[in-house]
Amino acid sequence: MHFIVAFDGSESATNTLRYAADVLPEARFTAVHAAEPELEVTPVASGGGATTGDLLVADGIDTTERRGRAVLAEAMALGEELGIELRTVLLYGDPVTEIADFAMDGGYDGVFVGHRGLGDRYQEAFGSVAKGLLARAELPVTVVK
DSSP states (O other): OEEEEEOOSSHHHHHHHHHHHHHOTTOEEEEEEEEOOOEEEEEEEOTTSOEEEEEEEEOOHHHHHHHHHHHHHHHHHHHHHHTOOEEEEEEESOHHHHHHHHHHHTTOSEEEEEOOOOOHHHHHHHOOHHHHHHHHOSSOEEEEO
16 A cells, blocks of 8 residues: 655644554555745835835745755655655645645555644635645545644
8 A cells, every 4th residue: 555645844744644654554655745936925115115016026946846855855754763665756836736636646545634724714815735635636535633
């Protein structure tokens, strides 16, 4: 049996990998991280100092990839600590779309994903990866709180 664990470096992702390893000690796991550029809103000031608008600035691909590889290095270290067979995969793009498609195309047995419970306002603005995977993936998805 081979399962995906969605891993973003958060405490929730760490707990999810620990849980998956605990309930399926004989399984193989792939920690998957979908790297997206971080966006920063920078106020634009006129010559007089008044703010005239906002400028949206995205990280470059090098920064995004470096951050994603660092997240997966954390997953690999945790996998070694847990004594499980773990490989890592870095994807690019929207986590829901990329992780669900990767899982379905790769013939995995299921997906484990953490739920951080960041609140309704956050989920309305940015969505929930756990909810998105439940809706999109056509294989078992286990949400770990």
